[in-house]
Amino acid sequence: GGSGEMEWNDLEGKLFRHPEYRDDDEYFMFDSDDLWPDGAYLVAGTDPERIYVWIGKECAECDYKDVGACTAFGARAAAAFRAASGTHGGAEVQTVREMEEPDVFWDYFVLG
Incomplete structure (x- = not known):
């Protein structure tokens, strides 16, 4: 709100850089600065379970400009x-390309 206090994210989730998915590879208190354009990251949201796969513009693992390739990579x-x-296991998967993030994606991040 306008009270001058820092706003924290509303949704809980974990951030991992692809393909490091062990708990000891998890980012804590992550924000948008943790997303590097040359990589891909996965946000595992809880309540409800949801998976976002974020793909940076310079990611070498898939062609950022090819929506189909990005969707397949996300899966x-x-x-x-x-x-x-x-x-x-039953989580919805959404592939998110850099600069096309939906607002709900940022709700998992500290300070958005």
Whole structure:
């Protein structure tokens, strides 16, 4: 609000850089500065379980300009995360490209 206090994110989730999905690779208190354009990251949201796969403009692992390739990459990344974590089996997967993030994506980040 306008009270001058820092606003914290409303949604809880974990951030990982692809393909490092072990708990000891998790980012804590993450914000938008943790997303590097040359990488891909996965946000594992809780309540409801949801997976966002964020793809940077310079990511070498998929063609950022090819929406279909990004969607396929997102599905593979989500499958790798599920295999490594044993969680989020029924979670909706959304692939998010840099500069096209929906507002709800930023709700998982400290300070948005």
